[in-house]
Amino acid sequence: MADKVEPRLPSVMQKTTFSVSGLCCASEAALVHKLLEPLQGIENVSINTVAKTVIVLHDPTQVPASHIVDALNKAKLNANIRELGKVKERKKPWPSLNIIACGMLLIIAMFSYIYQPLIWVALASIAVGIPGMLRRSIAAIRRFVLDINVLMVIATFGAIGLRDYLEGASIVFLFTFAEWLEEMSTDKARTTLESLINSAPRTAVIAETGEVVPVENIRIDTIVSVKAGEQVPVDGVIVSGESSIDESSLTGEFMPVDKQKGSNVWAGTVVLTGFINVAAKAIKDDSAVARMVKVVEDAQNQRSNIEEFIEKFAKYYTPGVLLIAGVIAIVPLALRLHEIHRWLYLSLILVVVACPCALVISTPVAKVCGLSAAAKMGLIIKGGSHLEALAKVKAMAFDKTGTLTEGAFQVVELQNVYPQEDIYHLLYWISSLENLSSHPMAKALVEYARLQGIEPSKEVKDFKIVPGEGISGNVDGRVIEIGNAKLASAKRWLTNSQFDIKEEGITVGYVGMDNRFIGYFCLGDQIREEAADAVNELQKQGIHVTVLTGDSKAAARIIQQQIGENIEVKASLSPEGKMKKIAELRERWGLTAMVGDGINDAPALATSDVGIAMGVAGSAVATETADVALMSNDLRKIPEAVKLARSSLGKVYQNVALSLIVKIIFFALAFGGVASLWAAVVADMGTSLAVIFNSMLLLRPNAKTIKTASETSSQKTSCIGAASSSSAMKDEVRLDLDVLREPLLPKKERAENEGSSSCRKGCCGGTTSEATS
Template identity: 35%
Template sequence: MSEEKKASCCSSSEEVLKDEEVSCCSNAEEEQEPEVNCCSSSSVKEETEANATCCSSDTKRNEANQDHCCGNEQEEVSCCSSSGDVGKSEGLHVVKFEVKGMDCPSCAATIEKGLQKISGIQSVSVQYGTGRMTVAAENEFPHDQIPKHIRKLGFEAEPVDSSKNKQTYKIEGMDCGSCAMTIEKHLSKNPAVQDVQVQFSTGKMQIQHTTSAKEIVKEVGRAGFQASLEGKWGDHNQKAAKGKGISTTTLSGLFLGLGFIGSFTNIPTEFFTAFYAAAILIGGYKPARSAFYAIKSGSLDMNVLMASAAIGAALIGEWFEGAMVVWLFALGNTLQNRSIERTRESIRSLINLTPKEASVKSGNQLVLKAVEDVGIGEVIVVKPGEKIPLDGDVMTGTSSVNQAPITGESLPVDKQTGDIVYAGTVNESGSLEIEVTKLVEDTTIAKIIHLVEEAQEKRAPTQAFVDRFARVYTPIVFTLALLVMIIPPIFGFGTWGEWLYKGLALLVVACPCALVISTPVAIVSAIGNAAKNGVLIKGGTFLEKAGTIKAIAFDKTGTLTEGRPKVSEVHALGVSEDELIRVTRTIEEHSTHPIAKAITTYASERNMLAIDGEDFQAIPGKGAKAKLSGVKYFAGSPKLFEEMQVPFSEIKDRIDQLQKEGHTIVVVGTSTKVLGLIAVADTIRDITVQSIQKLKQVGMQEMVMLTGDNKGTADKIARETGVDRYFAELLPEDKVSAVKKLQAEGKNVAMVGDGINDAPALATSDLGIAMGGAGTDTAMETADIVLMADNLEKLPHTIRLSRKAMKIIKQNVWFSLVTKLAALMLIFPGVLTLWMAVLSDTGAALLVILNSMRLLRNK
């Protein structure tokens, strides 16, 4: 315990020690305020030195400034509970949080330092290993604001017991990121709301509150948007709401059309002006209401600008222009929302992959149950042609299963007893009995959906830059518009009406809607496409990084190769090959070594049965032995037979040749003669060579192999797979050095491994790619990109997709900027009318969305 703070706390079993200004605590206790000593409820008052006093639980005492006692009532004293919670003392409130986003212990230190600088926070303890944080703050400090402070530091935090109070809502009516900001600001002013986050890209709102769901929906409605709680009743209400009556956009357009037709007749001007006014009121009600709440919450979004333009146009007598602004804005929003919904549906469609019910075996009968009601250990039956409803292990039956919805694999995978199957995959041939291993919320497909939705909410660097630009651009152009309305006419340059009109057009151009949409819609589309093809991209940052990769480093075993050794050659001396294999199988059958398994599998596939044996023993590091018909037989490395001085000169050259080619040799014989050799080698995956060729076709500059094998083996595998370069005889830590060497050569490097053994190298690389995510939760959690299948088949598609996404994002950004610049230049000569300004803005946004949606169709 540190002596600097001169503080101590006592557990219920701990006695206070006599020591100057300090008494001792148990290991479970934490330190508290300076020069204060605390006793547990069972402590009895002890004689102590001048600055240390302890009291029983029913005593309260404060005889001197540095002589305090803790009782049921606390006064100017720091006291510790028996559990030793940090900071549990007079005037302090302790809250525990879960922190997300930490990737190393230095992140924990950053959070601690950042929060300790905030006035009112007394102590912060962040545990990187558990992702937990304990904060002790003054009672009057608003602890519900801590997540916001954490977010400023680049992380996410939520109280450990708050997840039950956190709800997710679908939001309709947002046409750009500024709408999301308006909702956030509006709701954050409500005292019943502790935390709110609105994601434009996913159309979802995460909110923690103490009021009813009905009140939240109502509050969002006041801000001009529609909210529905995720779940059955929310979806039902939303569909019901959609089906009601004629839309305001259609009605507004109808009145606009009547007014426009009336302007060509002899009817009084006031008559068709009334139609324009009706079009403005009907179509502009929602934007005006949203604008009111945006201004109230300090936002300057598209609704504010459009409402200002429409009202201004009406005030200067441009009723047609005002009505056209409102209608075009409403029409553009409707089209945008429908298009964006299509990109969001790319993820929601994953949810529909799994059946809602499962046939559960109950005795000799099958009972149909909702998947939510099926527990772990229950047995479900899946007939040919049906989708598998839950993750599990095959108990009986053989079949081929189409795993494309999960892994993206192009061919069905054979399944038999003991194999794992995943929810959402299709049973194509035989009937299967499956023991359920995961609840519906923990299945692989559920985790994919969760991770993809999280990925969509993570902003890419380009998006973050665009958002910062938009926050500066909009107020500048808004201010410029006001100056344009006022300054020129004051100095006699034209009429007030003329400059008011130009200022209103400038207001419309002030909202960078297309620019703000340009990045997130493209990222959502690309991540959605990847997910449907069995690739998890953890966020826009990693999508962008994948597009800049110039070199890929592959772990050899299990990545380029199968990771499962197979018998590659059998060479018998004086006996038949069958007899050699049977003897070897008998010896190796009791071993769990991968080479032993390779030999027994080889024998099983050829129906070569083992011989009766006894005295089975392993020879550590060398092989194994057994007694067959009273004779000792050995199977092991050539070194074992050299030590026993058993001659094998006639096969020595073949052994040397095979070892140079990367084979592992098992010599079989007795203590007097050699019966032959079996060569075992790790085989290259069928898809590896094709994938590497495709990666070269998409412009990858260098493919590198990292392996712990000798140079002979590495050279052979490199030649067979087509990699450009290899690093051999590497220890796990040497792989990190190899990645750093490639980075030092000026390349952006991706590392492909299994996500567990290669974790240091994955973390060091610019982009960590894990294979076989469907089989391991660790791979899904650790890497930046996860290939759900246990092969490289989808890696070329991922690189292609990311590069196309980057290309489309750049197209969108430039198109948006050029459109805005052209509109700004055309305003002052009087070429750009008010309705043309609206059309350019909404039209540009729509084109940007449609361009981004091309990523959904990328094959």
Template identity: 35%
Template sequence: MSEIERTYRVQGFTCANCAGTFENNVKELPDVSDAKVNFGASKLKVVGDVSIEDLEKAGAFENLKVYPAKEQLKEKPFWKQQQFAQTVISGLLLIIGWVLVFQRGESDVVAIGIFASAMVIGGYNLFWQGLENLAKLRFDMKTLMTIAIIGAALIGEWGEGATVVFLFAISEALERFSMDKARQSIRSLMDLAPRTATVIRNGQTVDVPVDEINIGEIMVVKPGQKIAMDGTVERGASTVNQAAITGESIPVSKGLADEVFAGTLNEEGLLEIKVTKRVEDTTIAKIIELVEEAQAERAPSQAFVDRFAKYYTPFIMLVALGVAVVPPAFFGADWSTWVYQGLAVLVVGCPCALVISTPVSIVTAIGNSARNGVLIKGGVYLEELGSIKTIAFDKTGTLTKGVPEVTDIISVNDYTDQDVLTIGAYLEKSSAHPLATAIMKAASLAGIEATEQTVADFRSVTGKGITGLVNGEPYFVGSPLYFEELNIVLPPQVHSLQQQGKTVILVGKQDHLIGYIGVSDQIRTSSPSLVRRLKELGITKTVMLTGDNKETAQAIGKELGIDEVRGQLLPHEKLNWVKQMKERSKVAMVGDGVNDAPALATANIGIAMGGAGTDAALETADVALMGDDLRKLPYAIRLSRKTLTIIKQNIAFALGLKVLALLLVIPGWLTLWIAIFADMGATLLVTLNGLRLLRVKDKEK
């Protein structure tokens, strides 16, 4: 029997270390075999049978509140949180204490009592957790701060100890603010879809919570209303703003049988929509789930910071001990002065800024990309995307529209164009091939009723063409190779059409040609500019991998400015080409997420087109372009590179400011004031720098 796995939302996280402590506490609970905290999304996944009350006891050190995953939490404003009240009271007491010091001197008993009260009120949670960590020999930032503040009190520096408590509380508030701001992108996605919808039941329209709506029910959406569930249009026509899901800025026309998504806005007409997915399976729900999971995935830089911080904190404690003990013990320096310096080293060594430097950037970037129609499924892919040098594209449905159209109808041997299209349509009506669909569409537009004609002895010749009897006479429709096997001489114009990037379908009898049809999969209007922009971004090589014939592939590749074109490839051959390219540089593969799955999975980064409503694209790829729009790709690369730059800057800021502050130990100038301001300054710098990623926009919107 498998163990119970449940997901919860957590309210009240103040820092990444606190999230780690909470995770460890939950793992230690009876009947819990595993637990994982997603700090970026404020979620907890527990394997085991445990109550919410027990989980909240495990988070009592931070006064955490735990809720079922389906509940949409509204974060309390900062000024309504308990920590805010404690910080304000601590700050007021601190001011009163310093006023008394200036009036009566540092030894004033009342001032010392007020400072002590400020320390206890402002640092209650800090001391409680710090002492518990110390008892368990667990060394983190709260352990460092607890030792430093208690040490300051023991050597009589009550005022500075209280000031450090107050400023540390401000620093933690900055950290909470930054992560809350970063999570806001996901919270805004959660608010997109309405909680209720109007459905038709027993001939009446009634408002029903979305949780109670079943697949197959008809939902009524008026102009100006948001669509609550995924579905298909049963009646009506309108334009729908899909920007929230796909990032498209221009509303899309919707009519009978067209797919619509929860969270999108019906702008004009009244729509009746048949529900196709339950609320937990809608595209918006899947996006939110995948983005939250992506925020939990540690990027390489974050893994480095976590490993570094693990050894950094004990190292700082040893340095602080050395500063406090070595000068007075071996060089006759003043104990009080150097113990004070050692305490200041503990404060300045607090790794707050370092720990927050990467998560705030990753969470902000992934949330921003989701709002712009690009789903990046983890920090590792976000970082990898910026270092890609080679991009391989599938042709059909990626660089082209994926919908073939008839472009040329040419008759020979005294036949008419109508004859060519008529015979072609008669035989192709029984085929499900995309090229057959294009011919049937052209025939319908020409007024040819192909379905009324009976075709006897119909046979399909795999990979070559089809044959059948029309009015008792045999006809053949197929590729040039098929007709060469029939010993029919092909006119030179056939080769000319192929050189133009068109697929040629021939129509004939046993011994002569009736004519031929040119079919072309139209290039997306965005494709030429996309290739140009990628090269401007420094992509050194673009490759097109396609199963289409080589001449057609070469013609399209030349028109787009693709560096290398490989045609007539089977899926396993595409896979082999990706493997070969990976040996020379980092490769991204762009495809439709279905038949390109092996190549997508093998590339350093798999990028799927048309993620909206396409489960295969969402599942198989590392990155999904939700709006089926290749123009999102340069934006994603720019965002990745900007994120990498900001992470490096943040790590440099966090460590650089601390190194500068620590250098003040040499002349004995480091004070608790300077130490806490250096720590808070570094936290503020990395926070604001990380939030700059909210400003990276898709230039095509």
């Protein structure tokens, strides 16, 4: 009988990041793919030549990370395992001794024009500077890869063969020195992201003992203390104390935020005043900063469409130019033409020009700088393709609730219409059902119920969400339904004129019990102060702005009045309706972005070309859902993100154009007989440096800011439709809340009170002693 074969357990894939300092250009990138992809257990390899990192998705049981390091180092790529988010060791701010010695010997050799024997010093210069290039080129040739090191070694030995020793020494020194400059420049480009990584402190103070411990040792619910001038070490909730906190390291907002007991705080933010005790709610690797760094580093390793095209072009460009160089070198020899030296020299110049480094890094270096600059602003853009798409967006749709509005609902009216159910029972049914909902209004209703001493029922069964209409469930044996006008119309609750409710700029919820209409509530929500300015800026950028909401047309109309009459508003939309409108916008305008909260708007965000989620500092789900995530709720960040994306794409086009123009000019100069080998090296490496420096301009702080709404408008339309200031709206809300905060009275006593005072607001003729006093 055959032995029983044990079923193989499904493997768990692991993502490992490697620092690969020998990764210079697309040729080495091709070499990495060739080395790793054939290995059993490797599923995906992504490479960032600018950051010099390789991220590998692999099965550690089949191919451990150490084996991957060994495979890379056999090709002399100097690889090692790096923790995601860990800061790379800084390069020394001066060249290596080999480069310095090579340069000094080259200077001495230049005096050969005065004293001829010094020309032999040029060979010493080559011998000192070429070992690193030679090792890397041999490793590349063994793998049948033509990288920049191979091209430069060919050019160097070709110059020696032609007895142009000074040219050969110039090639070696200029190449090695330019490589060092390029490494220093790209290292500087990475500092923005590294400053974000360094924003979180490495130690924390245990509140109970005063002991200082590494942040890695902090566990969930551990209470740490933080005083003024210190950084918050963990993501958590304040359990005691008050403070003003600078959250700019995370959100890009430099205005301090006041925090008190119950407020969320994030690792890396700075306590400016006060003293707080914080209960940890996430370990170090799950903090908002850690998630942000992880997403940005992953994004930097994703290739955009332009990047893929250029890499494909470079794949054929180098062999093509080398073929031309070979023909120029061989044909004159075969035909025994005159000036063989000139033809061979021309072929060597073409070998140098064949290097595609400047062209290949033109896109990734701009992408890395753009993504790093975005992270510094509190924006997570999850890849070069999303950065490119954001730059090309022609239409942008906004959700209303919690996006254009504050999402901090206030109860402005609560009314029972069924005699057998008083207002307190109504509030009990509402809060019990809403307690299971994730909608922003649910929290306001539940909190308001608790203010009245009403605790939601825990015996809720058959809870259901009806997309675009509302929610339903069984509470204490009663079927409760809460929804919008669409649900109320379907249930025929609004046929009686006495229940006709005006929805002028407020959110109205209709409540039914056992299929009977028993009451309604009205919630007010304020437009964000900066909404109008952000929308206006987007329109200046040529973007068509649309608001998509599930609220009534009247509520949507109020939004339009407050933000701008020239925006398009689509009301009474279900989630499916929002997805359909996104498709219509794309067909009409082109690339379309959707702005929402990242959770409730997930379907619409997924349908759009660019999904933008707001205020995701504390939400891992929202960070994963969106293509672009704003760590704060500042709508002005959105036009800033578009501007940054367009600048990044502009840098890509500039870099590509510069690289191609320099190549074309040198082709012309080479065939015209006025180019030299050392000039070709300077042009090639100089173009690479120019591309890097041009891209680094994206990292400069932008002094221009969008004016706040308070600077441009002092009047607002209230959320309940009347033209009044925001403070007036709050006063009216407070009056309504005062009515609802009456103590719970017996039915009989309450009926007597209601009989003598039918209205507490003094708006319909009824008066009371309080109303007239």
